[in-house]
Amino acid sequence: MPSTPPRGPGTPPGGALGRPLNGDPEPQTPGRRPHPGPPPGAPQGPPGAPPDATRYTSAFSGSLPPAGPARPPRPPRPRPVDPPTEIIKSVDDDYDDYEDEYDDYEDDDYEDDEPPPPPPDSAARKTVRTVGELLITLGLVILLFVVYEVYITDLISAGKQDDATSALDDKWGANTVQGGDPQRQAQYDLVEGEAFAKMYIPAFGPDYKFSVVEGTSDKHLEIGPGHYVNTALPGAPGNFAVAGHRVGKGAPFNDLDLLNACDAIIIETKTEWFVYRMLPKANEVAGWAQSDKAKDPKCGKVSPLGAPYDKTVGQEIVLPTQGEVIDPVPHFEGEVPQAQQVALLTLTTCHPRFSDKQRLIVHAVLTQGYPKAEGFVPEEFKEQ
Amino acid sequence: MYGWIWRHLPGPLPVRILEATVLAAGVVALLLFVVFPWIEPKLPFNNVTTPQ
Known part of the structure; x- marks a missing residue:
């Protein structure tokens, strides 16, 4: 746990990312632990930052007392591990389409396993391709x-x-x-x-x-x-x-x-x-x-x-x-x-x-x- | 066009390759033995005579 706090501030996008996912269900241990999915963090980074800080404090101060007794047996820890892997990916894909900045750092991590599916062929694309094929064919015939x-x-x-x-x-x-x-x-x-x-x-x-x-x-x-x-x-x-x-x-x-x-x-x-x-x-x-x-x-x-x-x-x-x-x-x-x-x-x-x-x-x-x-x-x- | 043809060829890959080859050979034969002999006299290549 000691490692988490420093991390959050150090990697703003990461920390931010974690937050929306875990924030709702689990305000306490949420964002820090899983490597934070970056994209979701982006939009919320700025607003999230302040809460981050407060959260740590509140987490320690506010949530500790009530959660204090329950802490040792706490099951929630494994919990965040499951959702992040799935959810982060889908969120990441969505953002890739329009947010180039994130592609720069996140591409390597996430895109290797799953190449993006080819975009569906539009009518114009089909037409251009067919015309090209016909021209090549005509050249071969000549x-x-x-x-x-x-x-x-x-x-x-x-x-x-x-x-x-x-x-x-x-x-x-x-x-x-x-x-x-x-x-x-x-x-x-x-x-x-x-x-x-x-x-x-x-x-x-x-x-x-x-x-x-x-x-x-x-x-x-x-x-x-x-x-x-x-x-x-x-x-x-x-x-x-x-x-x-x-x-x-x-x-x-x-x-x-x-x-x-x-x-x-x-x-x-x-x-x-x-x-x-x-x-x-x-x-x-x-x-x-x-x-x-x-x-x-x-x-x-x-x-x-x-x-x-x-x-x-x-x-x-x-x-x-x-x-x-x-x-x-x-x-x-x-x-x-x-x-x-x-x-x-x-x-x-x-x-x-x-x-x-x-x-x-x-x-x-x-x-x-x-x-x-x-x-x-x-x-x-x-x-x- | 070629993609469409390829997708509509039945059978596994080796059979498809065979079918595509036969299809291409058929088109070439049609050109060589029907289309070209028909179109050639209409083109200005091989007129070697003068009027009498």
């Missing part, structure tokens, strides 16, 4: 779309390209014609969506090989490069025009911008090989005759084609609306009899990559043709 465009379509197209190639091989193998008869050139059976020729570009590596299908709709181009319907056929005068994807779907023309003048583009048909070579680019036309490439024997037939082909250069970038690039005589407004037309190959794809703002066009000219024969492979395949 990322997934990129993966789809760049990788998944490649896988899907590879399967379709394989199917088209094996169908073409079956067709060619069915009745192979040896020593191709030029008269048979016109006898392609062109069915939209079916392959009718194969394209090789040695400059892109020995494994660059695509079966060219008839038609240029999205569905056809998923299979592989597509031949513009009604443009010339391989090897024939006019413009053999082929479109292909640059990103995804096998991306046959991904590197079309890296093709250089005189690079070979080999087309294999049922009966023949056709070797086209890219024309000089616009900035090479003027000095072509003096360039090293022009002196290379394999490029002998590659040179700027005079009128009416003066606007037909190896590579050009045009607007999507400029359909004249696949005309029999590109960029030429007028009629040129078919007999006087040069056999051109035109490749079209999108430009810049990942965009359809423009079209990248490559023009090539027929330089060589071989009939197909058992075991014969054009020497142009050795060019890398």
Whole structure:
């Protein structure tokens, strides 16, 4: 008991706290003994203080006499021990909500055992969270779309390209014609969506090989490069025009911008090989005759084609609306009899990559043709 | 949203994880094989042709 009195004054909040709890039921021994719950003491601290002092005195003087005899057996002592543990906690919680000062010292003592329950979700909170989740989801979906465009379509197209190639091989193998008869050139059976020729570009590596299908709709181009319907056929005068994807779907023309003048583009048909070579680019036309490439024997037939082909250069970038690039005589407004037309190959794809703002066009000219024969492979395949 | 889904998945934790995985895989498959192929032609990425 001697320790209690000093304590009360020393810790005002503590002493105060104890008081309201015990004060009512037990004015005598109340507050001091249990570690005083702080919060309740706070509000009453000031008013409580004076009574504290008086209380001690009164406790000693006033209550002693009457309680004196009863003191030894006194049971009340254990009593205060019980209530404080429970009551203090609940009181403490209440105050925590709005009384920050007490959090500072009391937090450590009381909050460790019981984390505060999460506040109930308000409608606004739920809305904000849902919107956030939706935005994150949208971002993930867009990322997934990129993966789809760049990788998944490649896988899907590879399967379709394989199917088209094996169908073409079956067709060619069915009745192979040896020593191709030029008269048979016109006898392609062109069915939209079916392959009718194969394209090789040695400059892109020995494994660059695509079966060219008839038609240029999205569905056809998923299979592989597509031949513009009604443009010339391989090897024939006019413009053999082929479109292909640059990103995804096998991306046959991904590197079309890296093709250089005189690079070979080999087309294999049922009966023949056709070797086209890219024309000089616009900035090479003027000095072509003096360039090293022009002196290379394999490029002998590659040179700027005079009128009416003066606007037909190896590579050009045009607007999507400029359909004249696949005309029999590109960029030429007028009629040129078919007999006087040069056999051109035109490749079209999108430009810049990942965009359809423009079209990248490559023009090539027929330089060589071989009939197909058992075991014969054009020497142009050795060019890398 | 995800919390709501998680709370409504039946079963104990391992079963819930399995269910959530299947659910996510289903959504991805739906996107890859139905939604994206449908929406792709409408987007300005892969037009490689010129008019004739």
